[in-house]
């Protein structure tokens with residue numbers, strides 16, 4: 001039995017990890033912690049497995065019964081809470097992105113190694129059957145020479161929580177690239193077979209909500225954190241880039257908001273023997289360059305959060321590190337950092 005503390009009782013706790021942990025017979029949720037006590041109390045009412053509500057996460061870290069903590073706070077708080085937890089001898093599941101910079105991410109990885117603890121990152125999409133199948137097909141040579149990957153993560157006017165933590169760089173580390181792009185770029189590096197980056201070029205734009213008060217939107221998920229009167233919006237709402245890796249080149253466009261009423265979320269893998277479009281994040285189609293036929297593999301789409309939480313707990317029980325272990329995610333964080341540097345400096349970053 002693993003005794004857990006959940007730190008941060010917002011959307012991802014409610015929409016993903018509390019339901020998952022509630023389904024796991026080998027997990028006890030001793031604490032739910034949030035700076036805003038009412039949020040933690042509301043979760044305790046909704047998820048009866050939660051035993052105690054706290055507002056100071058150190059209480060959980062000082063409790064010898066707690067084996068592991070789930071860090072589900074805004075990005076800027078990932079580093080401090082994770083480092084405190086590791087130093088207190090706890091294993092950590094930390095939501096994506098690792099934190100707001102590559103340098104701090106490396107410190108977190110070093111601390112996990114030093115303390116001999118498991119530190120997994122929330123790369124839930126790595127648990128899709130489609131992703132695993134594509135990774136296997138790439139390794140088996142089904143695409144032939146896989147020369148390029150293109151991806152789009154573009155949506156119509158849906159900046160999250162305008163003026164709040166999501167759009168304040170000091171709290172989020174960036175905008176659509178760090179929030180959505182991380183999922184797509186991490187998947188690409190993973191599917192290509194743990195590709196290593198060689199160069200990164202990027203341009204970032206913040207055009208759609210320059211005047212926050214007059215910004216028009218269809219949806220604003222995270223709306224409860226929005227503060228268009230007094231808040232900040234200093235992050236990218238559109239991003240475009242080009243990356244060379246030791247496997248394939250990658251190009252991408254991402255938009256939290258655009259003046260096109262489209263929601264285009266996909267990754268295209270282009271090989272000389274075959275190509276595939278992975279629709280984010282579910283099924284994919286594969287076009288065979290020899291037969292000119294297109295396959296549509298069908299399978300159930302799993303609950304990826306339940307899969308990643310189960311995999312984390314299994315790691316704690318076996319001591320075996322898995323695909324979400326921080327060392328396996330650092331390359332994606334290095335890429336994000338390089339892309340933002342390239343956008344700031346208006347030059348290509350080389351490794």
Ligand SMILES: NC(=O)c1ccc[n+]([C@@H]2O[C@H](COP(=O)([O-])OP(=O)(O)OC[C@H]3O[C@@H](n4cnc5c(N)ncnc54)[C@H](O)[C@@H]3O)[C@@H](O)[C@H]2O)c1
Pocket residue numbers: 007008009010011012013033034035036039055057072073074075077095096097122123124179222225
């Ligand atoms: N994997 C995914 O698909 C996915 C999806 C959404 C969000 N996320 C990530 O999850 C994290 C949280 O996002 P969210 O949408 O749930 O945000 P949220 O704002 O809804 O919730 C965060 C909560 O953390 C609390 N908090 C902040 N600092 C704290 C502290 N020191 N101690 C205790 N509680 C604290 C806040 O009060 C808030 O209730 C972000 O890093 C985000 O990138 C991942």
